[in-house]
Amino acid sequence: MTQTSTVTVAAAGGDGGGTPGNGTHYNSITGTKLNYIAASSSFNYLPTLSTSYTDRSALASSKQGGGGILIAVNRTLYSSEIMQLDLLVETLCVLVRLNPLLKILICAVYMPPRSPTGIYSLFAESLTETISTCHNFDAVLITGDFNLPGFNWINPDLPVAPPPVRVLLDLASQLDLSQISDVLNVRGVQLDLIFGPSDLFTVSLEDDPLLASEPCHPALGVTSVPSCPMNSRADHPTYIRNTRRCNLEAVRCDLQHGITQLDYNCNDVNLLFSSFCKQLGDCIRSHSPWKRVGPSVFPRWFSKELKELVILKKILHKRFKRSHDEMDCRIRECCRTLPRECRASYVGYVNSTISSNVKVFWSFVNDLNRTSTTPSSLGLGNIEVSTPFEMCELFATYFSSVYTPASSEALPVPPFNTSFVFSDCSVSLDAIHGKLVALDSAKGCGPDEVTPGVLKFCHSELAPLLCFLFNLSLSTGIFPDALKDGFVIPIMKSGDCSDATNYRPIVIQSVLIKVFESLILDMLQPLFKHVIIDEQHGFLAGRSTETNLLSLQCYVMDAFSRRNQVDAVYKDFSKAFDKISRRHLLAKLEGYGVVGVMLRWFQELPL
Numbered sequence: 209m210t211q212t213s214t215v216t217v218a219a220a221g222g223d224g225g226g227t228p229g230n231g232t233h234y235n236s237i238t239g240t241k242l243n244y245i246a247a248s249s250s251f252n253y254l255p256t257l258s259t260s261y262t263d264r265s266a267l268a269s270s271k272q273g274g275g276g277i278l279i280a281v282n283r284t285l286y287s288s289e290i291m292q293l294d295l296l297v298e299t300l301c302v303l304v305r306l307n308p309l310l311k312i313l314i315c316a317v318y319m320p321p322r323s324p325t326g327i328y329s330l331f332a333e334s335l336t337e338t339i340s341t342c343h344n345f346d347a348v349l350i351t352g353d354f355n356l357p358g359f360n361w362i363n364p365d366l367p368v369a370p371p372p373v374r375v376l377l378d379l380a381s382q383l384d385l386s387q388i389s390d391v392l393n394v395r396g397v398q399l400d401l402i403f404g405p406s407d408l409f410t411v412s413l414e415d416d417p418l419l420a421s422e423p424c425h426p427a428l429g430v431t432s433v434p435s436c437p438m439n440s441r442a443d444h445p446t447y448i449r450n451t452r453r454c455n456l457e458a459v460r461c462d463l464q465h466g467i468t469q470l471d472y473n474c475n476d477v478n479l480l481f482s483s484f485c486k487q488l489g490d491c492i493r494s495h496s497p498w499k500r501v502g503p504s505v506f507p508r509w510f511s512k513e514l515k516e517l518v519i520l521k522k523i524l525h526k527r528f529k530r531s532h533d534e535m536d537c538r539i540r541e542c543c544r545t546l547p548r549e550c551r552a553s554y555v556g557y558v559n560s561t562i563s564s565n566v567k568v569f570w571s572f573v574n575d576l577n578r579t580s581t582t583p584s585s586l587g588l589g590n591i592e593v594s595t596p597f598e599m600c601e602l603f604a605t606y607f608s609s610v611y612t613p614a615s616s617e618a619l620p621v622p623p624f625n626t627s628f629v630f631s632d633c634s635v636s637l638d639a640i641h642g643k644l645v646a647l648d649s650a651k652g653c654g655p656d657e658v659t660p661g662v663l664k665f666c667h668s669e670l671a672p673l674l675c676f677l678f679n680l681s682l683s684t685g686i687f688p689d690a691l692k693d694g695f696v697i698p699i700m701k702s703g704d705c706s707d708a709t710n711y712r713p714i715v716i717q718s719v720l721i722k723v724f725e726s727l728i729l730d731m732l733q734p735l736f737k738h739v740i741i742d743e744q745h746g747f748l749a750g751r752s753t754e755t756n757l758l759s760l761q762c763y764v765m766d767a768f769s770r771r772n773q774v775d776a777v778y779k780d781f782s783k784a785f786d787k788i789s790r791r792h793l794l795a796k797l798e799g800y801g802v803v804g805v806m807l808r809w810f811q812e813l814p815l
Contacts, residue, residue: 509554
């Protein structure tokens with residue numbers, strides 16, 4: 209008979225079921241015949257789960273017939289197994305990020321019946337060492353079959369607690385945990401215990417377990433409390449979706465199955481664009497891994513193997529100071545040679561990417577400097593703030609104060625008498641295909657998290673949808689609100705980094721708005737070709753500040769050769785882009801021939 213205990217953990221709001229895809233985040237299973245379970249056809253959810261498994265050691269138990277511990281995590285979540293050093297305790301630790309605000313260290317353990325107190329003490333010591341070397345988690349959850357049926361965990365009588373129970377209670381007190389399960393088996397006792405923060409998790413019977421449970425080991429479900437405040441320190445690492453490493457094939461498959469549905473009978477531009485951007489963004493995020501954002505105790509060039517080796521060396525050194533057991537000399541030798549190999553490999557990688565992605569090189573240089581450009585406080589006039597939220601508000605106050613609001617007074621339309629009228633237009637499917645294929649996959653994305661890599665890879669599936677949306681926007685003269693959002697990034701110019709006036713803002717917009725505007729620009733440039741003077745070098749294809757300087761140099765050298773005098777006047781307009789008159793630009797467009805629906809479309813463009 210297979211004896212197993214099962215614990216299922218799900219985030220609040222899910223149904224907590226044991227079937228992957230229905231809200232389940234991870235399952236821990238302990239038992240005496242897990243090698244049979246893992247090979248059994250009844251365990252048919254393995255393709256959707258990332259499993260960590262530790263087999264039974266003869267040192268941990270004299271029982272025959274296999275055994276071990278298995279932790280299965282939904283593949284959509286970030287998880288990593290933590291090394292275990294003690295073979296005398298049947299235990300397994302895995303880091304799991306349930307959501308961007310909650311990463312927990314899960315420890316599953318099996319204690320054979322009538323285990324001596326020393327085994328419980330060894331487990332507590334091993335777990336404490338693991339926690340002391342692993343800081344990237346918000347909470348600890350200990351689950352498993354502890355085989356202590358003679359103690360009442362619901363109403364504990366501490367004075368009569370046996371030694372193994374006192375070891376567990378001391379461990380829970382040290383980690384600020386409580387035994388949060390009050391579920392009894394058919395015999396009215398608790399063999400399976402769950403230690404965790406009582407204000408963060410709740411425990412109940414699991415209605416839909418991953419495996420069939422036994423009367424002596426009922427399946428338990430653990431749910432996180434959604435309103436629990438998490439650690440919000442500025443130096444605390446967080447996790448976000450790494451959309452640059454999105455599974456492009458999976459996104460394409462979803463698009464081919466109609467994940468982005470459009471109502472072609474609807475004429476509401478804002479509704480259609482908002483729905484499309486949300487559906488596509490959700491699809492991209494669901495197929496993107498988690499990325500750690502925050503300070504790291506290891507240099508960027510440390511490999512996973514080297515990180516684990518350094519942690520192992522610290523653990524062994526700590527044991528050496530306590531027991532004076534001889535350390536493995538091979539580990540010391542690896543810690544001397546492997547860092548040099550990892551650094552040389554990373555430097556070679558940086559050199560190979562300079563021509564294709566120079567950002568990697570500058571990131572390496574910034575790591576060498578180890579200087580933070582983020583000020584501890586920010587000031588504007590007599591106001592000084594120190595929290596991230598207050599800094600954002602102060603930047604918003606300063607940047608908005610520089611902007612000159614438009615007047616409601618109507619301007620006369622200058623009669624430029626051009627030979628064209630640009631009142632309406634439409635974009636072709638081939639033009640959109642060309643723009644999507646030409647996108648740079650290494651570029652970033654805007655607030656909608658639609659990356660250029662996805663648009664480029666899935667251009668065949670997305671081009672028809674974008675063609676309908678773009679042409680609907682142009683035919684109605686409505687620029688979609690969904691494309692007006694952007695990330696405002698303060699860029700340090702010079703001077704004191706704690707002074708808000710020394711920063712200038714840049715806006716990171718959606719890739720879709722850049723594609724859209726590029727299509728319109730391609731239609732406008734031929735019309736304005738004879739309107740723009742030859743001396744204009746800015747914002748024109750094939751021209752730049754370099755061509756401007758070359759023209760000036762040729763003019764000066766030619767004048768000198770003819771012994772003529774050259775006088776140059778340089779003007780710098782303070783906050784030119786913030787103070788430019790939008791009304792004058794629109795009036796000039798109308799004077800040149802941009803009228804009707806297209807003029808209304810330009811009037812709705814974001815600043």
